[in-house]
Amino acid sequence: MSNLIEITDLSKSYGYNIFAVDHINITLPRGKIIGLLGPNGSGKTTLIKMINGLLKPTTGNILISGEEIGPETKARVAYLPDRTYLAPGENINTILDYFEDFYEDFSKERAMAMLADLNIDPTAKMKTLSKGTKEKVQLILVMSRQAELYVLDEPIAGVDPAARDYILRTILNNYNREASVLISTHLISDIESVLDEVLFMRQGKLVLYSSAEEIRQKQGKSVDAYFREVFAC
Amino acid sequence: MLKKLFKHEFKTISKMGGLLVAVSGCLTLLAAAYLVSPLFSVFLNQSNEMSVGMTVVGVLLGVLGILSYVAMLVGVSFGFTIFLGVRFFRSMYSDEGYLTNTLPVKPMDLLIVKVVTAAVWMLIMNLILYGFMILLILIGTSRSLDMNFFDMLKSIRQLFGTLVDYFFADFRGDLKVSALLILLMVFVGPFAEIAIMFGSLTIGQLSWKNKGLTGILVYLGMRMAMGMVGGVASIAFNIIAARRIMEGTASLFLANGRYMVSLLISIAFGVVLFFISSHIVKNRLNLE
Numbered sequence: 118m119s120n121l122i123e124i125t126d127l128s129k130s131y132g133y134n135i136f137a138v139d140h141i142n143i144t145l146p147r148g149k150i151i152g153l154l155g156p157n158g159s160g161k162t163t164l165i166k167m168i169n170g171l172l173k174p175t176t177g178n179i180l181i182s183g184e185e186i187g188p189e190t191k192a193r194v195a196y197l198p199d200r201t202y203l204a205p206g207e208n209i210n211t212i213l214d215y216f217e218d219f220y221e222d223f224s225k226e227r228a229m230a231m232l233a234d235l236n237i238d239p240t241a242k243m244k245t246l247s248k249g250t251k252e253k254v255q256l257i258l259v260m261s262r263q264a265e266l267y268v269l270d271e272p273i274a275g276v277d278p279a280a281r282d283y284i285l286r287t288i289l290n291n292y293n294r295e296a297s298v299l300i301s302t303h304l305i306s307d308i309e310s311v312l313d314e315v316l317f318m319r320q321g322k323l324v325l326y327s328s329a330e331e332i333r334q335k336q337g338k339s340v341d342a343y344f345r346e347v348f349a350c
Numbered sequence: 351m352l353k354k355l356f357k358h359e360f361k362t363i364s365k366m367g368g369l370l371v372a373v374s375g376c377l378t379l380l381a382a383a384y385l386v387s388p389l390f391s392v393f394l395n396q397s398n399e400m401s402v403g404m405t406v407v408g409v410l411l412g413v414l415g416i417l418s419y420v421a422m423l424v425g426v427s428f429g430f431t432i433f434l435g436v437r438f439f440r441s442m443y444s445d446e447g448y449l450t451n452t453l454p455v456k457p458m459d460l461l462i463v464k465v466v467t468a469a470v471w472m473l474i475m476n477l478i479l480y481g482f483m484i485l486l487i488l489i490g491t492s493r494s495l496d497m498n499f500f501d502m503l504k505s506i507r508q509l510f511g512t513l514v515d516y517f518f519a520d521f522r523g524d525l526k527v528s529a530l531l532i533l534l535m536v537f538v539g540p541f542a543e544i545a546i547m548f549g550s551l552t553i554g555q556l557s558w559k560n561k562g563l564t565g566i567l568v569y570l571g572m573r574m575a576m577g578m579v580g581g582v583a584s585i586a587f588n589i590i591a592a593r594r595i596m597e598g599t600a601s602l603f604l605a606n607g608r609y610m611v612s613l614l615i616s617i618a619f620g621v622v623l624f625f626i627s628s629h630i631v632k633n634r635l636n637l638e
Contacts, residue, residue, distance in 0.1 A: 131558070132558075166637065169452050170451065170452065170635070171447075171448065171451055171452065171635065171637040172635070172636055172637065173633060173634055173635060173636065187456075188454045188455055188456055189454070191452050191453065191454040191455075192454035194452075196448075196452050198445075198448045200445050200448065201445060202445050202446055202447075202448035202449040203446070203449065204362075204440075204441075204446055206365075215358055218354045218357075218358070219351070219354060219453050219454065219455075220454070
């Protein structure tokens with residue numbers, strides 16, 4: 118089967134010679150959970166935004182299933198940003214209808230079941246929900262799709278440990294097994310157990326791409342410990 | 351997809367639009383109640399039984415009421431326009447833009463839906479507000495003339511019919527052009543206005559910081575540019591109209607010319623800004 122993401126000479130610069138992403142070349146396979154790891158400001162979110170068409174690259178290009186970023190790739194990518202992107206005045210039911218209308222791979226039944234699991238009232242308006250609940254609603258929306266690629270930007274940042282467990286369980290139990298999941302985080306220890314592969318980024322550059330198992334075998338330490346060693350201040 | 355985009359966009363804007371129409375409707379009802387009340391007789395100086403003090407109060411209330419009502423209509427129209435701009439900015443370029451711009455639709459479709467829905471709603475709002483105002487003027491006139499409201503409507507309908515007959519029977523070119531231009535201003539104007547506003551906000555996205563503020567400044571700049579182009583075009587038009595001015599038949603012709611220049615400039619700016627917006631959203635989108 119062909120690769121899911123092919124990134125060629127990708128860079129994003131802000132002003133002269135300031136690169137948020139610095140000439141990255143990488144190919145990512147299908148069917149893997151991939152950790153996009155790096156300290157703050159390493160370019161993870163910039164890379165993710167370019168994959169989702171929210172930022173235009175300065176150079177290079179991205180292909181998803183062989184296609185350039187556009188409506189076709191957006192139909193295949195389920196994206197969870199690092200912020201609340203749902204209108205505060207809308208209620209959850211309306212948002213479910215919205216997703217059902219625009220994403221053919223969205224399952225409203227699955228979303229309703231997950232909302233029921235978490236005792237979230239589908240008639241509630243977004244503005245009445247706590248920050249953690251809003252994040253759960255967004256995750257439910259994303260994981261209720263049968264996408265080819267799930268891109269999750271800091272899905273467990275800012276939520277309590279119990280919610281983190283739920284979020285990880287939701288990701289693991291709901292993602293399409295043919296798909297890949299790209300998870301950006303710096304809370305590595307919480308997700309290390311689910312990662313197949315890891316990407317390390319520093320100052321916009323890709324410094325490592327390896328399987329999680331290989332790191333543990335070659336380095337004799339966990340991905341989290343190795344990350345701390347690589348990015349020691 | 352276009353149909354679905356229209357459905358959701360129209361639904362969202364209708365919440366605020368509907369609310370403003372309801373508020374304006376309630377205030378119009380209140381104003382109508384005042385016009386048919388004895389208090390309005392004081393304003394019309396039709397009551398002889400009231401003291402001078404009461405008459406002054408009545409007149410003051412009447413003047414204040416009319417001014418407040420007109421200010422309310424202007425405020426609703428202005429406020430709704432600002433709402434449309436803010437909503438466009440939020441849904442495209444703030445956090446909500448993360449959802450809008452990751453929908454599996456073409457950027458051009460997104461912009462078409464945003465501009466058309468906002469313009470249609472602006473048109474609806476303007477027509478409803480004009481309707482409310484005309485209704486009140488009719489009620490006020492019927493009271494002033496001490497005439498039954500429905501009889502007056504009948505007379506107006508007859509008068510309107512005569513005017514339409516005259517309009518079509520007598521070949522008065524300038525008058526027909528005036529009527530057509532007014533219709534075009536009413537129906538095409540909102541589309542151009544919205545395209546200019548949304549286009550300016552989109553150009554603001556090219557700035558590195560304070561994108562919203564930059565968008566507002568671009569909009570003000572566009573209005574100034576339109577004013578300047580309009581000024582130059584008016585001078586040119588006045589030169590063309592010089593012969594008519596000498597003949598003394600220029601007033602309607604000049605008015606038409608100014609309307610046409612203003613309309614054409616709005617349409618030209620609207621079209622250009624729409625395509626610039628489309629280019630930016632497709633090729634230069636940079637969400638913070």
